[in-house]
Amino acid sequence: MSMLQVSVYRYNPETDSAPYMQEFQVDTQGRDVMVLNVLAMIKEQDSSMAYRRSCREGVCGSDGMNMNGKNGLACITPLSEVVKGGKLTLRPLPGLPVIRDLVVDMALFYKQYERIQPYLQNDTPEPAIERLQSPEDRDKLDGLYECILCACCSTSCPSFWWNPDKFVGPAGLLQAYRFLADSRDEATSERLAELEDPFSVFRCRGIMNCVAVCPKGLNPTRAIGKIREMLLANAT
Amino acid sequence: MVTNITNFGRSGLSDWLIQRASAVILALYTLFMVGYLLLHPNLDYATWSGLFGSTWMRIFSLLAFVSMAAHAWIGLWTVTTDYLKPTAIRIAVQAVIILAIFVFLVWGVQVLWGA
Ligand code: SF4
Ligand code: SF4
Ligand code: FES
Numbered sequence: 001m002s003m004l005q006v007s008v009y010r011y012n013p014e015t016d017s018a019p020y021m022q023e024f025q026v027d028t029q030g031r032d033v034m035v036l037n038v039l040a041m042i043k044e045q046d047s048s049m050a051y052r053r054s055c056r057e058g059v060c061g062s063d064g065m066n067m068n069g070k071n072g073l074a075c076i077t078p079l080s081e082v083v084k085g086g087k088l089t090l091r092p093l094p095g096l097p098v099i100r101d102l103v104v105d106m107a108l109f110y111k112q113y114e115r116i117q118p119y120l121q122n123d124t125p126e127p128a129i130e131r132l133q134s135p136e137d138r139d140k141l142d143g144l145y146e147c148i149l150c151a152c153c154s155t156s157c158p159s160f161w162w163n164p165d166k167f168v169g170p171a172g173l174l175q176a177y178r179f180l181a182d183s184r185d186e187a188t189s190e191r192l193a194e195l196e197d198p199f200s201v202f203r204c205r206g207i208m209n210c211v212a213v214c215p216k217g218l219n220p221t222r223a224i225g226k227i228r229e230m231l232l233a234n235a236t
Numbered sequence: 237m238v239t240n241i242t243n244f245g246r247s248g249l250s251d252w253l254i255q256r257a258s259a260v261i262l263a264l265y266t267l268f269m270v271g272y273l274l275l276h277p278n279l280d281y282a283t284w285s286g287l288f289g290s291t292w293m294r295i296f297s298l299l300a301f302v303s304m305a306a307h308a309w310i311g312l313w314t315v316t317t318d319y320l321k322p323t324a325i326r327i328a329v330q331a332v333i334i335l336a337i338f339v340f341l342v343w344g345v346q347v348l349w350g351a
Contacts, residue, residue, distance in 0.1 A: 162318040166238045198314075199238040202248030231249050 002030040004083065006038060008049070009091040011098050019098065021089075022046075028079065035067055035074040035082065035090070039102075050101040058215060061150030065102050066091040071152040071213040093155035095164065108164045109151045109171070116168060116176040116194075121187035137183035144178035144223065146216050147171060153210035153220055159203045166199035170210035170220030173201060177223035180230060192227075192234050201227055242330050244309045251310045258303035265300035294348050301344040305337045 004026045011019035026041045036053055043049045051074075053063040058076035065074055068082045068089050082088065096104040122131065154160045154169035168176065176195065179185050195201045201224060210220040245251045276283060287293050312333045320326040 159318075194237045196247050196249045197238045198240055198243045198248035198251055199317075200248070202252050203314075228249075228252070232253070235249055236253075 002028050003086075004028050004038065004079070005087045006042060007087065007089045008042065008101070009098075010049075010101055012048070012050075012100055032078050032080045035065075035077045035079065035088070036063055038079070038088065039074060039090070050103050052103055059148065061148035064093050064150040064152045064155070064215075066094060071156045073150060073152070073215045076215060093151055095155045095161040096151070104155075106151060109149075109154055109169070112154075112164070112168045112172040113149065113175060116172050116179070117187070117191065118175045118179065120179065120182065120185050121190075122184055123186060131184045133183055140181045140183075141178060143218055144174055144181065147174055147178075147218055148216060150215060152213045152215060153218075156209040156213045157204075158207065158209070159205055163199060163203055167203040168195075168200050170204075170224070173204070173227060174218060174220040174223045176201075177227050180227065188230075189234065192231055195227060196231050196235070201231070242327070243313050244306055254306050255310045258307040261299055261303040262307060265296065265303075268296070288348065297348055298345065301341055301348075305341045308337055309334065 006024045006026050007021050008024060009019060010016070010022045024042050024045060026038050026045075028038070028041075034056075036056055039049070039051055039053075051063065051065070053075060054060040055062075056075040058073050061073070063074040064071060067074065067077060068084060068087075070082065071093060072082075074090075079088070090102060092098050092102045092104045096106065096108065099105050149171060151171060153174075154164075154171045157170055159167050160169040176191065180188055180191055185191075204221070204224045206221060206224075208221050211218075211222075214220070240246070243251055245254055272287070273279070288297065313330060316326050316329050316333070320329055
């Protein structure tokens, strides 16, 4: 038998007075499936089980969750990577309000993303064809633009847990740097002015939880370091 | 931009820089102290008081005291804003911390120049 013991965080605010963990036995038939497949099998046993997913191939960023204590995307996390001693524990992303079961309210996360103005700002009249960038300048955006906003990083960051309303968080800061580093963006000094307070950037303590969990292999800590360098160069 | 009025330098950037500079000064002061004590195993009052009577030692010590004050304020302020969510308690604790830092600073100056 290849039964997997799965413990899942359950909470339905309409019927439950408090969250609880529910145990499931899932027959994986010995295959090394993804955690998302296990959730689908659980949903066959109990159709009230709620979780988000869409692309099921690590592109949309909607199934970020905490699997055996580590954040990641359920659809691209094979059981062999997370299961310890035949047990799997699934919880919602930590630090955000739970709407139901594994579904969290991402409003604060998106608010921080919105705050860094994640769009190109350039008031120079457009050239006839397009705004050109040298290959070197384009290279600076690698490792930044690939973020899928899954929130695995920000919800693993203690600084974001304590101050989600003030600290932008690793995901937002990676995108802040994506536009600071863009040679076509003209709002650099305005962007920097928005970030020099004691919370937005400087609440980062360099713990690097964000780097450890990012399913796209991105490095928010390095981007945060670069923002600090830019702030320092700008103000000294 | 998140506004704040109780952090040390009014800006996250200046707090960050001061925190690093003060850490370097405190490390140098500690190294000097440990080195001095190791080189003077039979230290007596006259030598010790002579050390703190010299102008350069008073400058170095005052620099270390001021660094300690800034370092403690920035560090503890951060701790209060992470963990103390009720505003009244947070402000009260911040006030006690700042008062204590002020008292220790004045006391330190008095000890230095009272020798
Ligand atoms: S940086 Fe990585 S972990 Fe964070 S939101 Fe983007 S893709 Fe997800
Ligand atoms: S490095 Fe900074 S942003 Fe990343 S988890 Fe640590 S404190 Fe959070
Ligand atoms: S379902 Fe789209 S990233 Fe997992």
